[in-house]
Amino acid sequence: MTTTSIPAPVDAGRRPLNVARLLRNLLPTLSLVLILLAIAYLNPRAISYFGFSLMLNLAIPIALATIAQMFVITINELDLSIGTYVGFVGCVTATWLHDAPLIGVLILLASIAVYAGLGALIHLRNLPSIVVTLGMSFVWQGLAILVLPKPGGTAPSWLLGIMSFKPPFVPFPILAAIVIALVVHFGLMGSSYGAVLRGAGGNGQAIGRAGWSLLKTKVIMFAMAGVFGVLSGMALIGITTSADANIGNGYTLLAIAGVILGGGEFVGGRVSPIGAVIGALTLALAASPLLTFMHLPTDWQAGANGVILIVVLAARALLGRRA
Amino acid sequence: MPEGNNIIELDGVKKHYGAVRALDGVDFHLCAGECIGLVGHNGAGKSTLMHILAGTGTPTEGTITIQGGPEAAYSVQRARRVGVRCVFQELSLCPNLTVAENTRISHSSIKGWGWRKRAADLIMGRLDEIFPGHGIQPGDVVGDLSIGKRQMVEVARAFTVTDDPLHLVILDEPTSSLDAHTAGQLLAFVRRSIAQGVSCILISHMLGEVLGTSDRIVVMRDGKVVTTDAASAFDRERLVATMGGAEHKAAAKSERTPVPDGTPVVVSAIPASQPNDTRLTARKGEIIGLAGLAGHGQTKLLIDVFDNNRAGISVTAPVALVAGDRQTDGIFPLWSIADNIGVGSLKLLRQGLLISPEREEELATTWQKRIGIRTPDLGNNILSLSGGNQQKALFARALGSDAEIILMDDPMRGVDVGTKLEVYGLIHEEARQGRTFLWYTTETDELYNCDRVYVFRNGRIVTALEHSELSEERVIQASFAEGGK
Numbered sequence: 001m002t003t004t005s006i007p008a009p010v011d012a013g014r015r016p017l018n019v020a021r022l023l024r025n026l027l028p029t030l031s032l033v034l035i036l037l038a039i040a041y042l043n044p045r046a047i048s049y050f051g052f053s054l055m056l057n058l059a060i061p062i063a064l065a066t067i068a069q070m071f072v073i074t075i076n077e078l079d080l081s082i083g084t085y086v087g088f089v090g091c092v093t094a095t096w097l098h099d100a101p102l103i104g105v106l107i108l109l110a111s112i113a114v115y116a117g118l119g120a121l122i123h124l125r126n127l128p129s130i131v132v133t134l135g136m137s138f139v140w141q142g143l144a145i146l147v148l149p150k151p152g153g154t155a156p157s158w159l160l161g162i163m164s165f166k167p168p169f170v171p172f173p174i175l176a177a178i179v180i181a182l183v184v185h186f187g188l189m190g191s192s193y194g195a196v197l198r199g200a201g202g203n204g205q206a207i208g209r210a211g212w213s214l215l216k217t218k219v220i221m222f223a224m225a226g227v228f229g230v231l232s233g234m235a236l237i238g239i240t241t242s243a244d245a246n247i248g249n250g251y252t253l254l255a256i257a258g259v260i261l262g263g264g265e266f267v268g269g270r271v272s273p274i275g276a277v278i279g280a281l282t283l284a285l286a287a288s289p290l291l292t293f294m295h296l297p298t299d300w301q302a303g304a305n306g307v308i309l310i311v312v313l314a315a316r317a318l319l320g321r322r323a
Numbered sequence: 324m325p326e327g328n329n330i331i332e333l334d335g336v337k338k339h340y341g342a343v344r345a346l347d348g349v350d351f352h353l354c355a356g357e358c359i360g361l362v363g364h365n366g367a368g369k370s371t372l373m374h375i376l377a378g379t380g381t382p383t384e385g386t387i388t389i390q391g392g393p394e395a396a397y398s399v400q401r402a403r404r405v406g407v408r409c410v411f412q413e414l415s416l417c418p419n420l421t422v423a424e425n426t427r428i429s430h431s432s433i434k435g436w437g438w439r440k441r442a443a444d445l446i447m448g449r450l451d452e453i454f455p456g457h458g459i460q461p462g463d464v465v466g467d468l469s470i471g472k473r474q475m476v477e478v479a480r481a482f483t484v485t486d487d488p489l490h491l492v493i494l495d496e497p498t499s500s501l502d503a504h505t506a507g508q509l510l511a512f513v514r515r516s517i518a519q520g521v522s523c524i525l526i527s528h529m530l531g532e533v534l535g536t537s538d539r540i541v542v543m544r545d546g547k548v549v550t551t552d553a554a555s556a557f558d559r560e561r562l563v564a565t566m567g568g569a570e571h572k573a574a575a576k577s578e579r580t581p582v583p584d585g586t587p588v589v590v591s592a593i594p595a596s597q598p599n600d601t602r603l604t605a606r607k608g609e610i611i612g613l614a615g616l617a618g619h620g621q622t623k624l625l626i627d628v629f630d631n632n633r634a635g636i637s638v639t640a641p642v643a644l645v646a647g648d649r650q651t652d653g654i655f656p657l658w659s660i661a662d663n664i665g666v667g668s669l670k671l672l673r674q675g676l677l678i679s680p681e682r683e684e685e686l687a688t689t690w691q692k693r694i695g696i697r698t699p700d701l702g703n704n705i706l707s708l709s710g711g712n713q714q715k716a717l718f719a720r721a722l723g724s725d726a727e728i729i730l731m732d733d734p735m736r737g738v739d740v741g742t743k744l745e746v747y748g749l750i751h752e753e754a755r756q757g758r759t760f761l762w763y764t765t766e767t768d769e770l771y772n773c774d775r776v777y778v779f780r781n782g783r784i785v786t787a788l789e790h791s792e793l794s795e796e797r798v799i800q801a802s803f804a805e806g807g808k
Binding site: 021192193195196198199201202203205206207208209210211212268269270 | 377379399400403409411415416417418419420424425427428429431433434435438439464467
């Protein structure tokens with residue numbers, strides 16, 4: 001049963017809906033501002049060039065992993081392997097990319113091709129992405145352990161150089177976050193093919209009827225997830241200087257949380273790259289810095305992230321109630 | 324009709340879905356600058372025909388010829404290239420995108436710098452032309468628009484032109500969500516386009532629109548074209564008579580003895596959008612039919628009766644529902660046949676805290692015999708059954724429960740004739756024993772099993788027909804009645 005044909009009222013309820021939409025769009029920013037205010041209250045000295053560089057250091061790889069997840073969520077899929085994939089990339093970066101750069105680059109390119117292939121597999125065989133990527137998460141974890149059986153390795157020096165770059169006035173993590181958000185925003189929200197990619201999440205059938213290849217959209221989106229997963233893993237190693245096969249495990253859920261916190265929705269192609277980066281920053285700040293300043297043990301980190309997520313989503317549900 | 328002028332031609336097109344013959348040999352042609360009205364009752368094959376023209380469905384047999392050249396591998400892309408556009412009844416806009424972005428989706432040539440502006444100009448130009456004063460902005464997210472405005476965007480988008488030519492626009496119920504004013508704007512625009520050489524196929528249940536807008540009218544029935552004639556040769560009565568196929572009327576008119584006066588009323592329901600207090604009433608032991616075109620509020624009322632939590636609905640006995648779409652709403656695909664039957668009566672099957680396997684087995688076996696489910700073992704998975712037997716299992720679930728009122732949501736879709744007759748017999752028997760049936764069906768023949776039939780239109784009951792007054796023509800007449808718009 002589709003729509004019943006009741007003549008639609010003209011121009012009913014446009015205004016209030018837009019106000020709600022505006023508030024919803026501002027919600028990610030508001031949560032970030034709230035966390036920053038709390039930190040400023042607890043420890044005013046943290047609000048400085050050095051403070052931000054330190055607090056947001058780990059936010060860059062989280063933001064990149066969140067963007068990777070966002071590409072997958074755009075087409076109504078979910079990637080449960082992004083965390084272990086980031087760990088795998090980290091291990092390759094700290095070993096092959098350092099010792100034999102050419103082979104390292106080839107391995108990373110091949111892993112992106114695997115991601116693209118997963119997209120094709122999921123589309124052609126109509127498989128649930130949750131199952132496929134859950135399986136892949138063990139594969140990446142296993143490969144990471146094979147590459148680096150015990151913690152160690154060395155980050156390539158050029159990578160260390162990039163990650164310790166100190167631009168004037170604006171701390172590097174903030175600059176990086178702005179660049180990531182704008183580049184992805186332009187690509188996915190601004191470009192003409194980006195509209196097709198998002199449309200595939202909104203109404204795949206309509207995209208197919210308009211003559212676009214849905215297979216291509218899935219392959220592209222999974223490949224983009226692979227690309228940003230690689231960037232995330234490399235950024236992480238550039239900060240930590242050495243790797244560990246388990247280093248990215250927490251990123252899977254952080255990335256999903258970041259997308260949702262940033263205003264994205266699990267189905268329907270409704271995502272926001274800028275929101276996703278803001279969500280990642282919020283989670284990164286709420287995790288350790290805020291808790292440290294509150295003198296709470298880091299054991300509470302995951303719980304604090306969860307509480308923030310629930311509060312923000314509850315606020316969104318209240319604002320998003322459709323008439 | 325001049326042959327060289329045909330922009331599209333179908334010869335002997337058939338489309339079969341398993342045993343169902345959705346199209347059974349259709350010959351059809353359309354000239355440039357012609358508007359064809361395509362009418363027919365539920366399941367006549369209009370939508371299937373349209374999907375084949377749009378390239379979204381491939382015919383089982385037959386040939387498609389476009390502008391004189393036969394099309395070997397006709398597809399969506401090919402249809403676009405030769406200038407065939409389609410406005411589908413289920414909206415095909417992406418709700419998460421803006422109006423401009425949705426326009427870009429259907430034009431692969433809108434890309435590069437400034438694409439958004441170009442897409443916006445394109446769609447706004449058409450919207451202004453077709454629906455002056457529409458109040459839609461190119462940046463509006465489609466999901467935020469009312470259903471009427473979405474339909475306006477969809478229609479306007481079909482008429483936008485970039486690289487690909489525009490020769491034929493197929494409009495499937497384009498006015499179903501438009502008010503009278505905007506519907507008038509649209510039909511006037513269709514006539515202007517026809518004058519400029521664009522062809523149109525107008526599928527509509529608003530017979531007045533079809534008569535007033537088309538040059539030629541094609542009437543379909545049971546997957547075939549029954550009549551093609553100039554629109555001026557038709558009037559409402561002739562159209563309705565042709566759709567109903569006056570000749571095959573007295574088909575299988577089973578006798579129903581009315582329930583005695585004073586039998587208690589068990590269901591009384593007013594549809595949510597009924598402007599007056601016309602209501603559906605069912606007395607104990609009656610079989611009540613819900614008729615009309617598909618999707619006009621019948622299922623909604625059944626669900627309201629099932630939920631029984633709205634003013635205007637009163638139900639005095641336990642209710643069970645037999646779903647029409649058995650794959651999504653009916654069966655539990657991972658369960659056995661016996662589990663699928665027993666799930667409607669878990670309370671009766673309970674022994675202490677657990678379900679008694681013996682009682683479940685007993686229930687399933689009883690109903691297997693009564694309803695004739697063909698399987699060697701009720702422990703087999705439900706999917707091992709044929710479609711008709713799966714539907715029987717769903718009937719067994721409802722009838723095996725303690726429900727006294729059985730709601731049926733077009734349950735015989737795609738079921739073979741033998742099974743149908745068995746189930747009809749069972750329904751009559753159960754009704755004699757005091758069960759009440761509310762039966763929504765899209766097959767007019769099934770209505771002859773009912774004591775009383777309510778015809779729905781636009782979510783309202785428009786007519787009630789007693790068994791003795793029932794005829795296909797009257798049902799179609801009421802379904803297509805134009806009032807209230």
